Amino acid sequence: MFALLLGNMQDGGLPHAGCVCGNCTAARRPDFPPHYVTSLAVVDERQTPPAVYVLDASPDIKHQLHLLAPWLGAHPSQPHRLRQPDGIFLTHGHMGHVDGLAQLGKEAMNVQQLPVYASPVLGELVVENGLWRPWAHQLVLRPLTAAKPITLAPDLTITPHLVPHRDEWGTGTFGFEIRGPHRSLFYVPDIDHWNQWPAAEEILGRVDVAIVDATFYSTTELHRQIAIPHATIPETLQLWQNLPSQLVLTHFNHTNPVLDPTSAARAAVTAAGATIGAVGLRWEL
Ligand SMILES: [Zn+2]
Ligand SMILES: [Zn+2]
Ligand SMILES: [Zn+2]
Numbered sequence: 620m621f622a623l624l625l626g627n628m629q630d631g632g633l634p635h636a637g638c639v640c641g642n643c644t645a646a647r648r649p650d651f652p653p654h655y656v657t658s659l660a661v662v663d664e665r666q667t668p669p670a671v672y673v674l675d676a677s678p679d680i681k682h683q684l685h686l687l688a689p690w691l692g693a694h695p696s697q698p699h700r701l702r703q704p705d706g707i708f709l710t711h712g713h714m715g716h717v718d719g720l721a722q723l724g725k726e727a728m729n730v731q732q733l734p735v736y737a738s739p740v741l742g743e744l745v746v747e748n749g750l751w752r753p754w755a756h757q758l759v760l761r762p763l764t765a766a767k768p769i770t771l772a773p774d775l776t777i778t779p780h781l782v783p784h785r786d787e788w789g790t791g792t793f794g795f796e797i798r799g800p801h802r803s804l805f806y807v808p809d810i811d812h813w814n815q816w817p818a819a820e821e822i823l824g825r826v827d828v829a830i831v832d833a834t835f836y837s838t839t840e841l842h843r844q845i846a847i848p849h850a851t852i853p854e855t856l857q858l859w860q861n862l863p864s865q866l867v868l869t870h871f872n873h874t875n876p877v878l879d880p881t882s883a884a885r886a887a888v889t890a891a892g893a894t895i896g897a898v899g900l901r902w903e904l
Pocket of ligand 3: 711713784809
């Protein structure tokens with residue numbers, strides 16, 4: 620059993636639409652490694668075929684599902700296609716976390732009765748989306764309740780925890796606590812500010828690995844920062860001075876200087892003992 624990081628970028632990805640900043644320009648070079656929008660897979664190889672769950676349906680999902688080809692294997696009746704995953708877990712309703720669902724419809728992957736785990740309000744929004752109505756009945760909603768574990772195997776659970784994050788539709792935002800027999804992970808790609816989540820230190824301190832929101836390095840990075848709150852990387856590094864879990868950063872905005880391997884910001888993250896999230900990072904569970 621393992622977790623596999625499928626992406627490390629903020630919703631808009633890299634390069635960003637309409638952007639010619641240094642990071643986006645570098646990302647358009649042909650030899651630039653893939654930086655997909657944040658997503659995490661949980662794979663249980665003991666099952667036949669392996670059970671494959673995807674956390675967040677990112678706009679890059681078509682590439683990310685291909686990373687899972689060794690475990691998805693062939694579609695049962697169409698050998699030139701991949702089998703669909705066994706379930707998709709949604710953290711919240713912002714575009715980088717749900718837009719990949721469109722790739723699952725009739726015009727693309729054409730999934731059949733795919734379990735989608737989401738808050739009840741988000742689940743309803745997804746299936747009532749008028750544009751997806753022709754095929755949304757193929758999504759089987761599995762409503763999530765905060766702090767109630769979903770048992771994927773007797774020794775593998777995913778527990779949603781509500782975290783503070785701007786909430787335009789009243790859907791809530793979840794971080795996911797993943798527990799296997801040997802290791803536990805917490806995946807929280809979006810959070811407004813750590814001090815708005817009273818349980819942060821307790822929950823993040825009890826897991827082995829925490830994969831967390833690192834959208835911005837500084838509050839001056841984006842002129843819209845006031846309207847788009849996220850804990851900055853230095854604030855997160857400071858919190859982790861008191862936490863025993865391994866810190867892994869994800870959900871980088873295209874403006875984030877840590878995307879440049881030669882930057883002082885990247886050196887500061889590494890010196891603090893944190894890991895820059897990258898496509899393909901893997902943790903045994
Ligand atoms: Zn996001
Ligand atoms: Zn850019
Ligand atoms: Zn968000």
